[in-house]
Amino acid sequence: xxxxxxxxxxxxxxxxxxxxNFDLKDIFDCGQAFRWNKTESGSYIGVAFDRVMEVKKxxxxxxxxxxxxxxxxxxxxxxxxxxxxxxxxxxxxRVDETLKMACEFxxxxxxLQQDPFELTISFxxxxxxxxxxxxxSIERISERWGRKIYYKGNEYFTFPTIDxxxxxxxxxLEQCGVGFRAxxxxxxxxxxxxxxxxxxxxxxxxxxxxxxxLVEFKGIGPKVADCIMLFxxxxxxxxxxxxxxxxxxxxxxxxxxxxxxKIRKFGRDKFGNLAGFAQQYLFYYARENxxx
DNA sequence: TGCCAGGAAAAGA
DNA sequence: TCTTTTCCTGGC
Numbered sequence: 001x002x003x004x005x006x007x008x009x010x011x012x013x014x015x016x017x018x019x020x021n022f023d024l025k026d027i028f029d030c031g032q033a034f035r036w037n038k039t040e041s042g043s044y045i046g047v048a049f050d051r052v053m054e055v056k057k058x059x060x061x062x063x064x065x066x067x068x069x070x071x072x073x074x075x076x077x078x079x080x081x082x083x084x085x086x087x088x089x090x091x092x093x094r095v096d097e098t099l100k101m102a103c104e105f106x107x108x109x110x111x112l113q114q115d116p117f118e119l120t121i122s123f124x125x126x127x128x129x130x131x132x133x134x135x136x137s138i139e140r141i142s143e144r145w146g147r148k149i150y151y152k153g154n155e156y157f158t159f160p161t162i163d164x165x166x167x168x169x170x171x172x173l174e175q176c177g178v179g180f181r182a183x184x185x186x187x188x189x190x191x192x193x194x195x196x197x198x199x200x201x202x203x204x205x206x207x208x209x210x211x212x213x214l215v216e217f218k219g220i221g222p223k224v225a226d227c228i229m230l231f232x233x234x235x236x237x238x239x240x241x242x243x244x245x246x247x248x249x250x251x252x253x254x255x256x257x258x259x260x261x262k263i264r265k266f267g268r269d270k271f272g273n274l275a276g277f278a279q280q281y282l283f284y285y286a287r288e289n290x291x292x
Numbered sequence: 293t294g295c296c297a298g299g300a301a302a303a304g305a
Numbered sequence: 306t307c308t309t310t311t312c313c314t315g316g317c
Contacts, residue, residue: 031312127313133301134312179299184314221314242312259293260313283312 005082007072014064014072021086023108024057030109030284032231034122034135035142035159045151047142049075049115050158052151081110089277096270098252099278102285109280112231116199117192118159119232124184124219126227133177140176162192184219191217203233210235222264226279236276239267245279248286 006017024044028036036046043056043065053076054065064076077083090107094100125137138159145160145168168189173182192198202213210233214225226240241249241263249263250256258266271278285291 123312124314128298128311129300129313130302130311133299136301174299177300180297181299181314219314223313227312240312243310244312287312 007069009069010063012066014067014069014076016062016064016082018060019062019082020060021090021107022057022062022080022110024055026106026108026284027080027110027112029288030106030280031131031287032112032227032280033114034131034138047149047156047158048079050147050149052149052156054151078113081113084110086110086277089274093271093274093278093281098248099281102248102278102281105288106281106284109277109284111236111276111280113234114232115159116203116228116232117162119228120188120199120214120217120220121159121185123224123227123231124188124217125178125181127181127219127221127224129181137177141173141178144172144176162189162196165189166193181219184217187218188220207235207237211238222261226264230276230279237268237273239264239271239275239279240283241267242283244283244286247291248282251286251291 005019008015008017024038028038028044028046033046035048036044038044039054041056043054045052045054047053053067056063056065062080064072067076086107086109090103094103121141122134122138126134139157142157142159145164146157147164149156149158166189168186170182170186173185178185195201202210205213207229210229211222211225214220214228215222220228223240223242226238229235230238230240239245241260245267246260246263249267250258253270254263254266267279268275
């Protein structure tokens with residue numbers, strides 16, 4: 001289902017009129033992206049797809065600064081999932097009392113569609129890690145191997161391409177603060193160097209096959225695979241079970257001693273092809289409210 | 293199947 | 306200041 005939205009050009013900027021369920025804090029604080037930061041003016045600046053993007057809300061309008069209609073249609077429309085009607089998803093999920101509460105809390109969430117290679121490396125780093133440190137590691141990797149770009153007089157760095165990372169050694173990666181995950185990142189780089197289309201191939205698979213393909217990488221377990229397929233491969237039956245979702249599920253649905261694979265199966269069976277959305281609402285609700 | 297090591301820094305006490 | 310926890314995976 002897609003809903004028509006009015007898109008306007010205003011000087012150098014794109015204005016998407018009257019967007020519902022689109023809140024910048026919800027989108028960038030729900031743990032799916034690591035390269036966006038809030039500015040003093042209330043906008044968010046991030047690096048994605050080789051450029052710096054600044055986004056701001058004005059009423060219910062979304063402004064994308066310095067962006068042509070062509071670029072918007074080619075890249076950001078899909079990235080911000082503009083054509084999806086989230087009220088329809090919330091309508092279906094809110095029959096469940098817990099989800100009703102979680103959806104109301106995080107009603108501005110959108111699941112971004114990011115670059116599979118960047119997401120794969122980023123979520124390998126995320127394993128048993130915390131967000132400030134994950135962000136720092138990704139910044140260091142970008143500074144070291146990415147391309148320097150400028151926005152409003154400030155320096156930014158693109159996330160490196162596979163070719164830019166081909167010389168990276170385990171030791172170099174360790175210097176970026178990724179710790180024991182360095183060898184997993186190194187092995188993933190080698191694997192992608194051998195077959196540069198491997199992530200696109202995996203992306204084209206059905207959801208379960210996609211998950212199987214991803215967990216074959218060192219450093220990618222069930223949780224990280226679910227994140228990669230949900231945030232960069234459009235696989236919405238994914239149900240990443242991290243510490244917060246586990247807490248939320250144990251709090252609201254299942255017995256305290258249930259294993260992670262069982263929680264994952266429970267979530268996927270319960271929410272079907274909306275599992276990924278349900279997970280995001282639950283995760284955000286649980287973490288922001290510090291539920292036990 | 294279940295347990296635990298594995299960076300280092302944030303968050304909590 | 307010190308201790309615990311951290312969006313978990315691999316290997317035993």
